[in-house]
Structure formats: C-alpha cells, structure tokens
Amino acid sequence: MNLINRSFCCARTLRCFHLVVFSLGMLMSLSALAQSKADIVIVTSVKPLELVVKELLGEDLLQHIEIKTLLQGQASPHHFALSVSQARALADADLLLWVGPDFELFLAKIAQSKKTVSFDLAPTQPARETHSTDHHSAHAEDLHLWLSVEQVSTFAQKLSHSLVALQPMWRESVMGRLQQFEQGLAALDRDVLAAFSDFQATGFVVFHEAYGPLVERYKLKQLGRLTEVPDEQISAKRVGQLMHQLKGQAACMLSEVGEAQQASRYAQMLKLPLVNVDILASQMEVDSYSEYMRALTRQIKVCGSATL
C-alpha cells in the first residue's frame, strides 16, 4: 500500500515537474512575445508622468508602447538610487521621461546618453549661497512641476514630437491625441479652479515644499512650510518659529503619504490635524493625469474640514 502510494506520488511529482517546466517555457515565450510587441519602450521617473502618457496616447497607441515607472510605492524622488535591473531597463528604453536633473538627481548621469523629455525649469535660477547643496538650492524653487497644467501641456507637446520622431507613421494619431489632451487639460484646469474656489480662504501649512504650482495657479493660502526637502533636520526652534508665524490661522498640515509618519510628530507639536496627499499617486487607483489631479484636489480640500 505504502509502495503503491509512493510510486503514485513520484509519478505525480514528475508530472507536476513537467507541467512546471512546460508552463515556464510558455511564460518565457509569452513574455518574449510581449516584449517584441511593443514598438517603443518608455521609462518614466514618477507615476504622474506615466499618467500623462496614458491620457495623452489613449488605448490604441498604448498597445504599441511599454511603459515602466521607476519610483514605485512610497519611494521618494528626493532620496532614490537605481537598482541594477532598473538601470538595465533604462539602458534599453527608447525614451526617458523625467522632471529634470534638479529634481531627480539619480537620473542625471544616465539621462545624458538617452533620448529624454523633461519639464522646463524656471528660466532664471539665481545662484544661491555656498552652504546649500545643489539639491536644496534647486528645491527652493518648487520642482514638483507635474502639478502645473501649463507645464504638463508643454511637456505633452515635447513628448508628442519625440514620439513622432521615433515612429513617423504615428504622426497623425499622436497629433490628434495631443489636441484632445490639451482640450482635456483646459477643462481640468477650470474644474480644479472651481473646486478650490471655496478653499482659497483656508490657510494651511505644508510639511515639505511640494504644492507650489497649485498654490500659485489656484491662489491657495499656504501660510508656511516646515522644510524644503523631506528628511532635512528640523529643529525645535524652527517649529517654534513656524508656530509663531501661523498665529493659529492654519487649518491643517499637508503631507505626502510617504512622509506622513515623520510629519505627524510635527503636526502634533503645532496642534494641527495632518492631511495626507498622494502627490506621487502611489496609492491611487487612477489611469489618467486628469483623474489624478481631481483626486489630489479632493485630498487637499479635506484640510478645510479636518479636525484633530
């Protein structure tokens, strides 16, 4: 009985083994097929840029494109290093989409040898005092530029031209999509402005400087910030200064989901409710830039009704 059982097991194991080998082979040929199916491989640094590509190109064109996004989950673009496999993926990519060397320092070197599309930085960046590092001085101007619909529009135009240069036969469809995308952006801009109309009087403080483009365009009432970049040392004196500066007028502190734990300590010291904003779209179930921006707007507006 035992013997029979055992041989049965053996046979089954063997069959399972074959099945595994067979499926692995299938998977491998399938992935090879999937790889060869994409005409263009695009690597993006942060997820909001992937969302721009998706909305710009639409399903038909996306079938021919593979998009890989480097920063996943809670990873911070301020402190990031490429893994070996990511570096390899980048080397094989046709196009790199990123904000630019001042924001994603970790891509600055590899970007020199790639076709890239980046955001336009503010034309004049005054030289800063010697003590500040490049990262900090760069960040003093808010570089979360994908939050600006104007910047995104320019970015989409440059991206469209780069795609057409890679695939000239796509010209008509890409340019048609671009026109649609621009119309969508204009509508988005109006909607976000309308949504913020009853929020413009609500003062808030930010944990790290990240919402500049929104504050500027939609006239939001940012009363202060705790730090320029996350993980910068924050002294008790700084917290005291900020508290004095706020004079009890802030309704909340905004923080990115990835820095919420750190930020919550300071929000407590300032006696402010903490409102989490998913600026990198790390936890959002969205497929387009517009959906992302609308969701972000809702998240920020929670500040108006937040309680301790």
Ligand SMILES: [Zn+2]
């Ligand atoms: Zn940031």
